[in-house]
Amino acid sequence: MTSPSFRDVEQLSALLDEQLHPQEAARLQERLNSDPELAAIYRQLSQARTLLRKLPARRAPRNFTLTPHMVGVKAPAPRSFTFFRLASAFASLLLLLTFVVNGLGQRIPTAPSAAPAYGMGGGPIAENMEAPAAPESRPQSGGGAGELPAPEATAAPATDAAVPTEETLRSMVAVPTETTQEQPAAKMGGEDDAADSTPHASTRPSFQVPAWLQLVLLGLAVLTGVAAWLVNRQAQANFTRRFRK
Amino acid sequence: MNESALIHDAQRGDLEAFNRLVLAYQDALYNTALRILGDEDQAADATQEAFISAFRAINSYRGGSFKAWLLRTVTNACYDELRRQKRRPTTPLEPENNDDEEIESPRWLADFSMTPEEKLDAAELEHAIQHCLEALPTDFRAVVVLADVQGLDYAEIAAVVHTPLGTVKSRLARARLRLRECLQDFWELLPAAFRLESEAAP
Numbered sequence: 001m002t003s004p005s006f007r008d009v010e011q012l013s014a015l016l017d018e019q020l021h022p023q024e025a026a027r028l029q030e031r032l033n034s035d036p037e038l039a040a041i042y043r044q045l046s047q048a049r050t051l052l053r054k055l056p057a058r059r060a061p062r063n064f065t066l067t068p069h070m071v072g073v074k075a076p077a078p079r080s081f082t083f084f085r086l087a088s089a090f091a092s093l094l095l096l097l098t099f100v101v102n103g104l105g106q107r108i109p110t111a112p113s114a115a116p117a118y119g120m121g122g123g124p125i126a127e128n129m130e131a132p133a134a135p136e137s138r139p140q141s142g143g144g145a146g147e148l149p150a151p152e153a154t155a156a157p158a159t160d161a162a163v164p165t166e167e168t169l170r171s172m173v174a175v176p177t178e179t180t181q182e183q184p185a186a187k188m189g190g191e192d193d194a195a196d197s198t199p200h201a202s203t204r205p206s207f208q209v210p211a212w213l214q215l216v217l218l219g220l221a222v223l224t225g226v227a228a229w230l231v232n233r234q235a236q237a238n239f240t241r242r243f244r245k
Numbered sequence: 246m247n248e249s250a251l252i253h254d255a256q257r258g259d260l261e262a263f264n265r266l267v268l269a270y271q272d273a274l275y276n277t278a279l280r281i282l283g284d285e286d287q288a289a290d291a292t293q294e295a296f297i298s299a300f301r302a303i304n305s306y307r308g309g310s311f312k313a314w315l316l317r318t319v320t321n322a323c324y325d326e327l328r329r330q331k332r333r334p335t336t337p338l339e340p341e342n343n344d345d346e347e348i349e350s351p352r353w354l355a356d357f358s359m360t361p362e363e364k365l366d367a368a369e370l371e372h373a374i375q376h377c378l379e380a381l382p383t384d385f386r387a388v389v390v391l392a393d394v395q396g397l398d399y400a401e402i403a404a405v406v407h408t409p410l411g412t413v414k415s416r417l418a419r420a421r422l423r424l425r426e427c428l429q430d431f432w433e434l435l436p437a438a439f440r441l442e443s444e445a446a447p
Contacts, residue, residue, distance in 0.1 A: 006418070009422060010418040013414065019398065044421075048428065060274075061285065061289055064289075064293050065264040066297060
């Protein structure tokens with residue numbers, strides 16, 4: 001008879017739980033009958049197990065049921081929500097398209113007549129382009145500032161650039177007034193063709209989405225959007241209420 | 246209760262079906278957490294955490310004992326809580342009142358179906374066992390609670406605690422031996438009814 005090893009203790013514990021193979025169990029039972037030390041350990045293990053099993057089972061202090069909020073579950077979207085949402089998106093898209101169409105409609109018809117006019121120095125685009133070019137054309141059209149020798153005229157502002165004097169400020173203010181006065185003169189000076197072409201471009205018919213249609217689309221987009229939001233909110237509220245019961 | 250139908254519905258996101266499973270298993274999970282953690286509030290938190298994790302991971306359930314699968318989530322939640330406790334200041338093992346005095350009969354020991362004597366016996370027993378359980382290493386504690394409190398078999402325990410069957414067997418034997426040694430210190434305190442020589446003498 002040898003003193004029990006830990007392997008024996010393991011086997012005894014497994015025997016208690018009926019987790020041993022029948023042959024192993026029978027062999028161990030024989031040893032238990034003949035070995036009092038082994039039998040004592042078996043009793044001790046059994047006592048510990050019995051005590052644990054006698055532990056009173058506690059009832060849960062509360063229900064651990066989950067709420068949608070706990071697990072981030074949202075109510076399934078009702079069909080009407082999907083419909084309203086799609087309708088809102090579609091109406092918004094159409095509304096956006098009307099703006100695009102209107103924007104293009106304003107540009108496309110004027111472009112072909114404006115292009116040759118610009119080349120000939122007239123037309124609405126040519127007029128717009130003329131404004132930044134005015135300082136260059138200013139010396140040709142006459143005036144005191146334009147008659148200054150070029151090197152001096154360029155050198156003086158360069159040195160005084162950091163601190164603008166009263167004269168330079170006055171001349172800067174004077175420039176736009178000169179150009180604005182010059183523009184009618186330039187038009188008068190032989191750009192009648194361009195002036196003639198401008199009214200043609202503006203009177204030419206272009207496709208415009210009527211404002212009432214845009215308003216209808218806007219109303220549809222807003223109404224269906226609000227309807228979708230309301231339907232979804234109601235569904236979520238009903239879903240949450242179901243779990244509060 | 247058709248458990249597999251409820252599990253199937255829960256896997257499709259049906260929270261109501263899952264909640265019916267919660268009601269069926271909440272006592273088992275709470276008891277396991279209570280025996281591993283030894284604190285009512287922490288056990289409740291771990292149980293709630295376990296159910297939330299279980300719902301989120303329910304699609305990973307591939308059959309077998311659903312109870313064992315749930316016990317795995319609560320055991321993991323308990324391990325997490327114990328790890329957190331190691332990083333925080335320890336809390337007293339005994340329930341205390343506001344004056345830091347030990348409460349003789351805490352609320353959770355109250356059971357109105359018992360006589361005062363029985364209550365006292367049960368309280369002493371529970372106190373002694375819980376104390377000895379908490380003296381065990383966490384891995385041993387989990388195994389012995391799953392085996393002797395929840396009645397799982399070795400294969401289920403192995404699945405719950407992610408360890409080989411042989412390790413479960415070994416941990417359980419060691420845990421029972423240590424519990425027996427520890428309980429000997431309380432032997433005189435234990436009620437006579439629990440001073441059993443053996444439940445199953447050979």
